[in-house]
Amino acid sequence: MTRDEITAGLAEILEEVAGINTADVAEEKSFTDDLDVDSLSMVEVVVAAEEKFGVKIPDNEVQNLKTVGDAVSYIAAQS
Amino acid sequence: MSTTGSRIVAMGHHQPSRIVTNDELAELVETNDQWIRERVGVVTRHVADTETVADMATAAAGKALANSGLTAADIDLVVVATCTSVDRTPNVACRVAAGLGITAPGAYDINTACSGFSYALASVDHAIRAGSARNALVIGAEKLSEFTDWTDRSTCIIFGDGAGAAVVSAADEPGIGPVLWGSVPEKSDVVTIEGWRPYVQQEGQAVFRWATTALAPMAREACARAGVAPEELAAFVPHQANARIIDGLARRIGLSPDAVIAKDIVESGNTSAASIPLALSKLVERREVPVGAPVLLFGFGGGLTYAGQVVRCP
Numbered sequence: 001m002t003r004d005e006i007t008a009g010l011a012e013i014l015e016e017v018a019g020i021n022t023a024d025v026a027e028e029k030s031f032t033d034d035l036d037v038d039s040l041s042m043v044e045v046v047v048a049a050e051e052k053f054g055v056k057i058p059d060n061e062v063q064n065l066k067t068v069g070d071a072v073s074y075i076a077a078q079s
Numbered sequence: 080m081s082t083t084g085s086r087i088v089a090m091g092h093h094q095p096s097r098i099v100t101n102d103e104l105a106e107l108v109e110t111n112d113q114w115i116r117e118r119v120g121v122v123t124r125h126v127a128d129t130e131t132v133a134d135m136a137t138a139a140a141g142k143a144l145a146n147s148g149l150t151a152a153d154i155d156l157v158v159v160a161t162c163t164s165v166d167r168t169p170n171v172a173c174r175v176a177a178g179l180g181i182t183a184p185g186a187y188d189i190n191t192a193c194s195g196f197s198y199a200l201a202s203v204d205h206a207i208r209a210g211s212a213r214n215a216l217v218i219g220a221e222k223l224s225e226f227t228d229w230t231d232r233s234t235c236i237i238f239g240d241g242a243g244a245a246v247v248s249a250a251d252e253p254g255i256g257p258v259l260w261g262s263v264p265e266k267s268d269v270v271t272i273e274g275w276r277p278y279v280q281q282e283g284q285a286v287f288r289w290a291t292t293a294l295a296p297m298a299r300e301a302c303a304r305a306g307v308a309p310e311e312l313a314a315f316v317p318h319q320a321n322a323r324i325i326d327g328l329a330r331r332i333g334l335s336p337d338a339v340i341a342k343d344i345v346e347s348g349n350t351s352a353a354s355i356p357l358a359l360s361k362l363v364e365r366r367e368v369p370v371g372a373p374v375l376l377f378g379f380g381g382g383l384t385y386a387g388q389v390v391r392c393p
Contacts, residue, residue: 038118040323043288059285 001079003027006053006072013048017041027069035068055079084253085207085215087200087245087393088149090360091142093135094241094347095127101236108232115236120322124239124348126224132164132242133174136220139242139356140175147246149214154246156185156212158203160195160219160352162272162381163226164188171220185212192270193318193380194260195219195352197387200245200376201258204388207249218244219352228278237321238279239348243356245393254391256305259297263289263383270381290324290379295331298377298387302332305373305389309333313372313392314362318379319344319354328377339367351380368392 011025018041024034031037037045042065046057049071055078057065065071100123101112115121127135136159144151159171172186185206191198196219203215220242229235247255266289270281298317302309309332317325322344329340343358350357355376362368370392377387 039284040118040287040321043284044291044327047288047292059282059288062284 017044082249085204086250086254089147089246090363092243092360093138094125121348127240133171135242136218137175137178139244143244151181153214154181156215158199159188160199162192163221191384193351194378194384194386196355197378204255215247219356221351221353241350241353243360256389258388259301260386266383291327301387307373310335314339314368314374316341317377
């Protein structure tokens with residue numbers, strides 16, 4: 001899977017979980033500061049991402065995922 | 080003399096008179112009403128001043144007893160679920176018995192934090208089935224305010240005080256289904272009231288993730304053990320931890336769109352072991368669920384522990 005495909009998949013999840021416009025999702029965007037994803041919604045995003053991409057994202061890793069790009073890198077390395 | 084089962088005959092609840100709004104908390108810590116409503120779902124909570132856990136437990140139990148039509152002389156077992164009783168002994172159950180004039184009941188407390196009421200209810204059901212009791216009081220009572228760090232905005236907005244109680248009696252037709260109970264000892268550090276002086280601390284994300292993903296299969300298993308399909312439930316009364324956990328859990332269990340989902344967290348906050356009996360008592364008082372209809376109770380919290388069972392609505 002390419003980075004763009006993972007970003008697109010995350011955008012779908014963010015739209016479903018937090019009502020974020022897919023057009024606003026890009027690698028440099030911060031989940032909390034730019035996309036206004038709160039801590040509990042972030043958990044829902046992570047759980048949905050695990051199912052969608054078939055990866056494991058443990059609790060202690062979630063706090064390191066500051067930007068969409070961080071999540072893309074983590075998922076790319078796992079899958 | 081053992082019996083085939085037990086059922087909840089009546090409920091009662093008690094909350095301290097002082098109501099604390101989100102705006103009042105915004106004067107103590109950096110927060111606001113909208114943030115608390117969206118993230119946690121709490122609008123008000125009751126906070127005890129001089130009332131103790133035993134005072135609240137006794138008041139709730141007295142109301143449940145009055146609603147049951149039984150008298151103190153009929154009660155032979157008192158079990159209290161609490162994790163916030165300050166005194167080591169006497170236990171809360173003995174204080175309730177003394178307060179209500181119940182002579183010589185079996186009397187003990189259970190601490191499984193927020194899942195306590197479902198553990199206590201199962202324990203009493205087992206005692207009645209074994210012939211060790213006929214009529215019991217099962218109480219969840221908490222004074223979280225005593226263990227709240229009022230400078231910690233991540234926790235002080237969540238909790239409240241109160242008590243709920245059930246009168247449970249032997250019944251030919253079982254009205255309390257088999258319990259599904261368990262624990263996750265390796266996650267013991269994600270919700271704590273540890274050390275001295277102890278305050279509630281929790282890793283919100285870890286708790287949220289566990290509660291919204293791992294518990295739905297457990298809740299469905301509790302239904303299966305009772306022979307009730309999730310879509311047949313008339314109501315779902317989970318521990319009132321957080322409105323978003325309740326919504327997420329309810330969605331994954333697969334309830335009927337008509338099922339009543341208890342949301343007492345809005346007016347009472349998270350009252351740990353008291354939250355299920357408080358919420359159930361209010362549903363019964365407002366007659367939101369028909370008598371005899373199946374209701375899933377499901378508690379979860381510190382330990383981590385969890386327990387749930389399907390009961391027939393009193």
